[in-house]
Amino acid sequence: MQPQITDSHCHLDFPDFADELPEVISRAEEAGVTRMVTICTRLKNATSVQAIADAYAPVFWAAGxxxxxxxxxxxxxxxxxxxxAEHPKFVGIGETGLDYHYTSESAEIQQExxxxxxxxxxxxGLPLIIHARAADDDMAKILSEEHAAGAFDCVMHCFSSSPELGRAALDLGFYLSMSGIASFPRSKELREIFAAAPVDRILVETDAPYLAPPPHRGRRNEPAYSALTAQVGAEVFGLSYPDFAAQTQANFDRLFAKAAAWSNA
Structure with missing residues (x-):
């Protein structure tokens, strides 16, 4: 059997997919990507994102x-x-987080x-989906403070931050998600961060339509390509592709338990 994986983070409502969404989802399934979580990034778009999850059995959704x-x-x-979160296929809160790379002037409202x-x-009772860029110190501080005030589960989506933030997240019991960035030739240091992490705390994603892995880099990403990132992940952890795929499936099921229960119903 072909190894099965989950694209834990994509944006299927973006205009990039408007003309061929059925074909995109079909190609994902052909590549062994049996589940996709499509992320709503502006709550005013929640209805259209929910509609995609309602229309396609392999698709779940989150919003923030x-x-x-x-x-x-x-x-x-x-x-x-x-x-x-009352919707049966709504499985995560976010994406939320901090981004000081382009929008540092709104740091205060981002933190709120x-x-x-x-x-x-x-x-x-759902996992938090975090976007972190150029805000490592504040991110580690807020996550640590809030977790001490009351536990929650979390994935650091498209993780490409410092080893220190990665360790802080792992120490809180959180997960790191590997995107196409980890497969770029110049991402050796990022691959080393992942290699030092427990393999039972790793997810894979595309962040489609962004960050396509080789050989598609520079073009539109799509959920099928999460299999290419997972192949790199297998190499990073010294595992066969089937074993790494099975591990990431178990990790996703553990963190996104609502999606796992739906899939197994």
Missing amino acids: THPMSAAEEPLASVEELVAL SLRIHIEAARQA
Whole structure:
């Protein structure tokens, strides 16, 4: 049997996929990608993202306010996010987080938004999906403070930050998600960070339509290509591809237990 994997983070509602979404999902399944989590980054788009999950059996969804949009969008409420979690295929809170690379001027509102999403993750009992860029110190501080105040589960999506933030997240029991960045030739240091992590705390993703791995780099990414990233992950951990795929499936099922229960129903 072909090894099965899950694309734990993609954006199937983006215009890049508008004309061929059935074909994109079909190609993913042909590549062994049996589940996809499509992420809503602006809550005003939640209805259209939910509709994709409703229409396609392999697709689940999550929603939050992306940190780069935090100053442009109405501040989410805990109640609003928890209400979304009532949908049977809604499996995570976010993506949320901190991004000081392009939007450092909105750091304060990003931090407020992040803490709201954390509380929603606690109340909903769903994993938090974190975007972190150029904000390692504040991210580690907030995650540590909030986890001490009340436990929650979390994945550091598309992880490409410092070894220190990676270790801080792992020490809290969180997961690191490997995207196409880890397969880029110049990402040796990032691969070393992953190699030092427990393999039972690793997920794979595309972040499609962004960050396509070789040989598709520079072109539109799609969920099928998470298999290419997983092949690199297998090499990083010194495992066969089937063994690494099985491990990441077990990891996803553990973290995204609501999706696992749906898949196994």
